[in-house]
Amino acid sequence: xxxxxxxxxxxxxxxxxxxxxxxxxxxxxxxxxxxxxxxxxxxxxxxxxxxxxxxxxxxxxxxxxxxxxxxxxxxxxxxxxxxxxxxxxxxxxxxxxxxxxxxxxxxxxxxxxxxxxxxxxxxxxxxxxxxxxxxxxxxxxxxxxxxxxxxxxxxxxxxxxxxxxxxxxxxxxxxxxxxxxxxxxxxxxxxxxxxxxxxxxxxxxxxxxxxxxxxxxxxxxxxxxxxxxxxxxxxxxxxxxxxxxxxxxxxxxxxxxxxxxxxxxxxxxxxxxxxxxxxxxxxxxxxxxxxxxxxxxxxxxxxxxxxxxxxxxxxxxxxxxxxxxxxxxxxxxxxxxxxxxxxxxxxxxxxxxxxxxxxxx
Amino acid sequence: xxxxxxxxxxxxxxxxxxxxxxxxxxxxxxxxxxxxxxxxxxxxxxxxxxxxxxxxxxxxxxxxxxxxxxxxxxxxxxxxxxxxxxxxxxxxxxxxxxxxxxxxxxxxxxxxxxxxxxxxxxxxxxxxxxxxxxxxxxxxxxxxxxxxxxxxxxxxxxxxxxxxxxxxxxxxxxxxxxxxxxxxxxxxxxxxxxxxxxxxxxxxxxxxxxxxxxxxxxxxxxxxxxxxxxxxxxxxxxxxxxxxxxxxxxxxxxxxxxxxxxxxxxxxxxxxxxxxxxxxxxxxxxxxxxxxxxxxxxxxxxxxxxxxxxxxxxxxxxxxxxxxxxxxxxxxxxxxxxxxxxxxxxxxxxxxxxxxxxxxx
Numbered sequence: 001x002x003x004x005x006x007x008x009x010x011x012x013x014x015x016x017x018x019x020x021x022x023x024x025x026x027x028x029x030x031x032x033x034x035x036x037x038x039x040x041x042x043x044x045x046x047x048x049x050x051x052x053x054x055x056x057x058x059x060x061x062x063x064x065x066x067x068x069x070x071x072x073x074x075x076x077x078x079x080x081x082x083x084x085x086x087x088x089x090x091x092x093x094x095x096x097x098x099x100x101x102x103x104x105x106x107x108x109x110x111x112x113x114x115x116x117x118x119x120x121x122x123x124x125x126x127x128x129x130x131x132x133x134x135x136x137x138x139x140x141x142x143x144x145x146x147x148x149x150x151x152x153x154x155x156x157x158x159x160x161x162x163x164x165x166x167x168x169x170x171x172x173x174x175x176x177x178x179x180x181x182x183x184x185x186x187x188x189x190x191x192x193x194x195x196x197x198x199x200x201x202x203x204x205x206x207x208x209x210x211x212x213x214x215x216x217x218x219x220x221x222x223x224x225x226x227x228x229x230x231x232x233x234x235x236x237x238x239x240x241x242x243x244x245x246x247x248x249x250x251x252x253x254x255x256x257x258x259x260x261x262x263x264x265x266x267x268x269x270x271x272x273x274x275x276x277x278x279x280x281x282x283x284x285x286x287x288x289x290x291x292x293x294x295x296x297x298x299x300x301x302x303x304x305x306x307x308x309x310x311x312x313x314x315x316x317x318x319x320x321x322x323x324x325x326x327x328x329x330x331x332x333x334x335x336x337x338x339x340x341x342x343x344x345x346x347x348x349x350x351x352x353x354x355x356x357x358x359x360x361x
Numbered sequence: 362x363x364x365x366x367x368x369x370x371x372x373x374x375x376x377x378x379x380x381x382x383x384x385x386x387x388x389x390x391x392x393x394x395x396x397x398x399x400x401x402x403x404x405x406x407x408x409x410x411x412x413x414x415x416x417x418x419x420x421x422x423x424x425x426x427x428x429x430x431x432x433x434x435x436x437x438x439x440x441x442x443x444x445x446x447x448x449x450x451x452x453x454x455x456x457x458x459x460x461x462x463x464x465x466x467x468x469x470x471x472x473x474x475x476x477x478x479x480x481x482x483x484x485x486x487x488x489x490x491x492x493x494x495x496x497x498x499x500x501x502x503x504x505x506x507x508x509x510x511x512x513x514x515x516x517x518x519x520x521x522x523x524x525x526x527x528x529x530x531x532x533x534x535x536x537x538x539x540x541x542x543x544x545x546x547x548x549x550x551x552x553x554x555x556x557x558x559x560x561x562x563x564x565x566x567x568x569x570x571x572x573x574x575x576x577x578x579x580x581x582x583x584x585x586x587x588x589x590x591x592x593x594x595x596x597x598x599x600x601x602x603x604x605x606x607x608x609x610x611x612x613x614x615x616x617x618x619x620x621x622x623x624x625x626x627x628x629x630x631x632x633x634x635x636x637x638x639x640x641x642x643x644x645x646x647x648x649x650x651x652x653x654x655x656x657x658x659x660x661x662x663x664x665x666x667x668x669x670x671x672x673x674x675x676x677x678x679x680x681x682x683x684x685x686x687x688x689x690x691x692x693x694x695x696x697x698x699x700x701x702x703x704x705x706x707x708x709x710x711x712x713x714x715x716x717x718x719x720x721x722x
Contacts, residue, residue, distance in 0.1 A: 004394030008401045011602050016388070019396055023387040027380050033365030033681050035380055037561045037607070040369045040684055073434040073563060074584070077598035081582035109582035195599055200398045202434060202563045202601025221442035221470035223435070237438035238556055240563025240601060241372050246398070320394050323401055 005345045007335040008323030009152050009298060010175065010195040015340045018199075018249035029245075037242040041235055050233065053248035060178060060251055060259055063207055064185045070206040070226065071234040071244050076102075076174045079191040079206065080109035083170050086217040086226045087188075088114045088143035095119040095142040095167070099158070100127045100151030101329055102172060107146075113218060114143065127154040129290035133162060144168045144188060150176035150295050152196070153327045155287065155334070157295040161186040168212060176297050177205070178254060179339060180264035188212050196297070197338050199247030202240050254339060263339050270337045270346045271296040277350040284357045302332030308360055309333070319352055366706040368696040369684030370513050370659055371536065371557040376701045379560075379610035390606075398603040402596055411594065414609035421539060421612055421620055424568055425546045431567040431587065432595040432605050437463075437535045440552040440567065441470035444531050447578040447587045448550075449475045449504035456480040456503040456528070460519070461488045461512030462690055463533060468507075474579060475504065488515040490651035494523060505529045505549060511537035511656050513557070514688040516648065516695070518656040522547040529573060537658050538566070539615060540700060541625035549573050557658070558699050560608030563601050615700060624700050631698045631707045632657040638711040645718045663693030669721055670694070680713055 006013035029036040032045055039046050054069050063069055072078075083106075088094055094114040096107045098121035107116050119138050120131035138145055145164040150157040152175045161169060161183055168188025177192040184190060189208040195201035206226065213227040222228050222236070229236050254263065275294060278285040278301050287294070287301045303309060312333065316324050326332040335349060367374035390397040393406055400407050415430050424430055433439075444467075449455055455475040457468045459482035468477050480499050481492035499506055506525040511518040513536045522530060522544055529549025538553040545551060550569040556562035567587065574588040583589050583597070590597050615624065636655060639646040639662050648655070648662045664670060673694065677685050687693040696710060 002394050003388065006395050006399050008399065008404075010599060011399055011401060014396060014399050019388050019398075023384055026384040026387065027364065027377070032683070033363050034367050034683055035375060037380075038367050038369065038372055038375050040372060041562070043369075043684070073436065073601070074439070075434065075598045077584045078435070081584055109584055112580040112582055193599060200601075200603050201402070201599045202604050219473040221473055223438045223442055223470055237436045238371060238554060238562045240434070240561075240604065242561050242604065242607075243563050243601065246603075322393070322395055323404070 002320055004320040004322045005348060006322040007337075007341070007349070009327070009334060009336045010193070011201045012196055012323075012336055012338050013340045014199065015250055015253040018246065018253050021249055022246055036245045039241070041239055041241050046241060049245060049248065053244065053251060056248065056251045056255060057205070060255055061184060061207070062181065067184060067207050067209050068213065068230040070208065070229050071239060071247075072204040072206060072229060073202065073240050075201070075204055076172055076191055076193040077105065077109060079204065080106045081113070082224060082226060083144065083146065083189065084110045084113035084218070085220050085224055087168070087170070087212055087215050088217065090218050091115055092143045093117050093139040093141055095136075095138045095145040095164070097131070097136065097145065097147045097162075098123055099130055099148055099156050100154035102151055102153070103148045106148065106172060110146070117142065119145065122156070126288070127151070127156060128288050130156060130158060130293045138164055138167060142167050144170045146170045147172070149173040150297055152298045152336075153300070153329055155289050155295040155298050155300040156293050157297065159293065168209065176295070178260055178263065179267050179297055181260045194243070194247050196336070199250040200243050203243035203247045250340075266343060267296045267337065267339070270341065270343055271299065273343070273346050273350055274299050274335060274337065277353055281353070281357055284361050285353065297338060298334060298336050300326055300330055300332060300334045302326075306331065311360065312356060315356060316352060319348070321349060321352065363681055365681040365683045366709060367683040368698075368702070368710070370688070370695060370697045371554070372562045373557055373684070373697055373699050374701045375560065376611055376614040379607065379614050382610055383607055397606045400602070402600055402602050407602060410606060410609065414605065414612060417609065417612045417616060418566070421616055422545060422568070423542065428545060428568050428570050429574065429591040431569065431590050432600060432608075433565040433567060433590060434563065434601050436562070436565055437533055437552055437554040438466065438470060440565065441467045442474070443585060443587060444505065444507065444550065445471045445474035445579070446581050446585055448529070448531070448573055448576050449578065451579050452476055453504045454478050454500040454502050456497075456499045456506040456525070458492070458497065458506065458508045458523075459484055460491055460509055460517050461515035463512055463514070464509045467509065467533060471507070478503065480506065483517070487649070488512070488517060489649050491517060491519060491654045499525055499528060503528050505531045507531045508533070510534040511658055513659045513697075514661070514690055516650050516656040516659050516661040517654050518658065520654065529570065537656070539621055539624065540628050540658055542621045555604070555608050557697070560611040561604050564604035564608045611701075627704060628657045628698065628700070631702065631704055632660065634704070634707050634711055635660050635696060635698065638714055642714070642718055645722055646714065658699060659695060659697050661687055661691055661693060661695045663687075667692065672721065673717060676717060677713060680709070682710060682713065
């Protein structure tokens with residue numbers, strides 16, 4: 001078996017030790033005589049696992065006690081509906097910072113519920129940067145300010161949690177959670193589809209200040225009430241148990257490797273390697289994102305001649321490199337460098353890119 | 362390794378051949394060099410798999426072309442919110458048949474959106490039967506009639522899809538889908554959390570008449586619009602890929618075993634065996650559900666002396682029988698006899714029950 005080098009944007013590469021453990025115990029987990037996927041979520045073995053995983057994730061991310069941690073289904077997109085439903089009165093203003101495709105999706109999902117106000121946008125400049133904080137027009141009565149921590153398609157990453165004064169910041173951290181230390185005490189809510197840095201798709205992590213859970217929000221079924229999920233330990237209904245478990249194995253691996261400080265160092269080196277190769281190619285490869293906000297997780301780049309795209313993809317695939325095709329919204333290529341992508345993988349990509357340029361430049 | 366006999370109500374026992382295949386290919390699926398959990402849902406390999414699974418499920422369940430098949434997240438409970446949001450105008454009447462715990466959950470989730478009308482209820486009789494069709498008070502202007510095909514806690518199963526005239530029937534089939542042939546041409550929508558007969562938790566299957574998808578419904582984010590999920594081939598956002606895949610392996614196994622006609626025969630035999638043992642115990646074990654609507658999937662029973670419950674559970678667990686503790690709402694025991702539970706497993710349970718009675722009777 002040859003494990004490929006998987007640069008997919010999500011679902012994405014998972015740590016091999018986590019997959020090997022899942023494989024070894026897939027039919028008999030912890031001596032229960034059953035797969036973890038076959039056990040009742042309300043039985044003692046799974047309840048113990050759920051508590052372990054929450055403790056591990058809190059440790060990995062340094063989540064303060066002021067915040068609840070939820071394990072849900074539905075992906076980040078469902079959270080983009082739950083945010084206005086839970087935190088805003090019907091029609092209340094809510095501020096949205098626009099830095100790429102996913103910011104716009106968040107606005108679209110929220111529009112039926114709140115008065116969506118674009119507080120600033122980098123769209124006129126082609127999503128190459130982040131509007132400076134001093135230009136943001138935050139409505140004084142906004143229920144919250146929503147920002148996208150990392151734009152997976154446009155390759156733009158916020159350097160930290162922005163300050164919105166007394167207004168809670170809600171942050172989509174799907175694609176950069178756990179990639180570096182983050183100060184979660186400064187977010188009202190952070191949410192993440194797990195399928196990038198945390199584990200498999202079908203698991204969603206929510207970190208939410210308990211005060212926000214007390215807001216009345218809007219009329220809605222109980223399954224859409226974040227406070228109810230928190231009160232039930234994320235077991236308001238049957239959770240996605242196997243995904244939860246596999247996420248737990250990935251979290252444990254990240255702790256074993258040294259936690260977010262270590263991944264911050266690794267990810268900085270990996271990103272420097274790839275952006276260096278792009279910038280040093282004399283224009284053969286190009287990435288136009290502003291230097292200070294280039295994503296360390298998702299590196300979109302174009303070839304100077306799009307006619308070479310097919311050859312680039314075919315040759316990289318022959319070298320067992322997976323998932324380099326760029327998103328259709330921006331074209332070209334994209335390499336996702338999540339925590340489970342080793343530095344050696346990025347080195348192999350860079351070596352291939354130089355070789356490809358030498359032959360096609 | 363000893364595989365236990367898993368009588369859990371859900372998540373529940375999965376077919377061993379499906380688990381073994383998942384185990385074998387967990388790190389390299391179909392020669393891709395990656396786990397299926399690591400691949401982009403929009404890449405050719407996973408898209409092909411998704412199409413195969415839909416075709417297999419349509420064949421297994423004999424779903425007519427008039428109906429779309431969706432693979433979603435969030436469980437049956439999320440669907441209980443999507444039903445009124447998608448099919449009813451705000452505050453419109455909707456009929457609910459009450460046959461147990463899960464019927465009431467469905468009503469609770471819908472209440473913020475529609476005028477919930479109980480059309481009939483077996484609650485006064487302790488949920489031991491199904492109110493006769495001729496007693497149902499269906500409002501003429503109801504957007505739909507909701508029924509629970511099988512009550513997992515109270516052990517009550519509808520014998521078939523009820524007739525509500527021109528009003529579409531919406532049916533929760535979480536715990537009896539694929540257990541016997543069902544006429545899906547007669548349902549407006551059927552939905553099922555997969556974690557009973559279809560696969561792992563974290564996957565939800567929806568079978569919905571395409572005409573119903575055209576209803577305006579209520580203002581809502583796009584992620585709550587069933588028509589959008591259908592238009593995007595269940596990839597409106599990142600789906601739970603591994604759960605979808607594992608569900609596919611379970612569906613393939615059911616087809617290989619002979620499909621729903623064969624499972625109908627097996628499930629009838631299994632249920633007859635267990636109910637026979639209960640009814641033949643001279644009152645040592647008891648199930649009070651009306652004979653014609655006893656669930657073939659979930660068999661709740663009580664011991665004549667609740668003081669024996671702890672011994673029953675301890676002894677059965679020592680024999681590697683898992684998940685026999687009844688739901689806290691009804692107490693006693695519950696044995697779930699889903700498709701993946703072999704007849705030999707039910708025989709082993711019945712043998713144990715007779716032995717237990719002989720020693721404690």
